[in-house]
Amino acid sequence: MVKITIENLAQKEVFVSTPECSVLKAVQEHFIDWMHACGGKGRCTTCKFIVLLGAEQLSPPTKSEEDYRKLGELQDDERLACQTIALGDCKIRVPDEYKLPHVVYSN
Numbered sequence: 001m002v003k004i005t006i007e008n009l010a011q012k013e014v015f016v017s018t019p020e021c022s023v024l025k026a027v028q029e030h031f032i033d034w035m036h037a038c039g040g041k042g043r044c045t046t047c048k049f050i051v052l053l054g055a056e057q058l059s060p061p062t063k064s065e066e067d068y069r070k071l072g073e074l075q076d077d078e079r080l081a082c083q084t085i086a087l088g089d090c091k092i093r094v095p096d097e098y099k100l101p102h103v104v105y106s107n
């Protein structure tokens with residue numbers, strides 16, 4: 001089973017049991033609030049996360065992610081949670097600019 005660790009949510013561990021499940025769906029299944037302004041359609045960047053470990057364990061970037069990367073709205077160490085599938089264990093972080101006001105984040 002794949003494990004996604006979210007560093008600044010107190011090292012919360014999310015286990016992905018469904019193949020082809022996006023990171024966004026996986027965190028939502030664990031009742032974690034995650035910003036996703038376009039509803040997970042790859043049309044914004046509010047669901048982005050920073051990859052700390054395991055970048056090679058993530059599905060290849062989608063066209064949407066490549067387009068945002070070209071526009072400079074997605075850095076090399078960032079992925080869109082709605083577009084990315086974790087194929088192996090990874091460690092990620094919620095960027096400061098997309099933290100939700102009602103969620104308590106750790107360092």
Ligand code: FES
Nearest residue numbers: 038040042047082
């Ligand atoms: S929710 Fe908009 S790009 Fe992921």
